[in-house]
Amino acid sequence: MTPEDFQFLAQLLRQQSGLALGPDKGYLLESRLAPIARRLDLGDVARLVRRLRERPDAALIAAVVDAMTTNESFFFRDARPFEQFSDVMLPALMQARRNSKRLSIWCAAAATGQEPYSLAMCLEDRARELQGWQVSILATDISPTALERAKQGRYTQFEVQRGLPVKRLLQHFTQQGDQWVVKPELKRWIRFQSMNLLEIRPNFATFDIIFCRNVLIYFDVGGKRRTIEVLASCLAPDGYFVLGGTETLLGLSNRFEAMAEQRGLYRLVSSAQLLTA
Structure with missing residues (x-):
């Protein structure tokens, strides 16, 4: 792949999805986009890039973004966040919401569904306690291919x-x-929806828990900051924000503070704290 083609694709992906590709990722572009080129009888990625330059269309751009944003996932990944969900977040929020009996959870990068289904299993563990509650998991992802697999639950x-x-x-x-195949009683907790994190409006909904794990690492600094601000606007004041184990908000936002002895788990900083910071 020529440097010019790489730069063109990298810029396209950054604009459309927030994905920031380093100069060493040419092999990834080649491997993921080659099947699209073959499917369209374009032969190779170079001709695919030429097509994008000369006759860009929404369907082709969407296919390129989809191919590059389909990321690996697996059940109960890293284990610790799901222990925190069951042992820290749920007990505290069930006490705080005991009158309204409503809980809203957002998996912001659901990929092929393993994360939201893992959370749903944790909810099933408490199904008896949650009788009479309205509990929902919104599972979103930018990739239509990944989201369709998640919906199927196969x-x-x-x-x-x-x-x-x-x-x-x-x-x-x-x-x-x-x-x-996932059983219906597990699927009942989850609603799947296509969503680009860079296009979300602030305050589009309010959630008690937001999982946004292992996705910000793919964004450039500007994309990370914008996304974090939107996520902060959608979190209840006493809610919980969950990042991936290797991710950090250091130098990106002052809207959250890390919970002591709870790696990857954050709470919103109060307005009063922000004013005195």
Whole structure:
């Protein structure tokens, strides 16, 4: 791939999705975009880039973005955030919301669905306690391909073996041939929706818990800051914000403070604290 083609694609992806590609990611562009070029009988990625330059259309741009934003996921990834969800967040919020009996959770980068389904399993553990409650998980992603897989809830043997205990597999999935399918009682907690984090308006909804794990690392600094501000505007004052284990808000935002001894878990800084900061 020529440097010019790389720069063109990198700029296109940054504008459309916030994805920031370093100069060493040419191989990734080649491997992910080559199937699109073949499907359109364009032969190679160079001709695909030429087509994008000369005759860009929404469908082709969407296909390129989709190919580059489909990221790996697996059940109960990193384990700790789900322990925090069950042991820290849910008990506190169930006490705080005991009158309204409403809980709203947002998985901002749901990928192929393993994260929201993992959270739904944690909710199922408390199904008896949550009787009479309105609890929902909004699972969003920019990738239509990933989101369609998430909606279907069909996973290979390899996928369910990654992080999913056998007990939970047998409890929440049905085997169909060589695949495992999520049971309806687990799906009932989740609503899937296509969403580009860079296009969300502030305050579009209010959530008690926001999971935004392992996605900001792909954005440039400007994209990270804009996204964090929007997420902060959508979090309830006493809500919880969850980042990936290797991610940090240091130097990006003063809207959140890390919880002591709870890696990756953040709370909103109060207006009074912001004024005195």
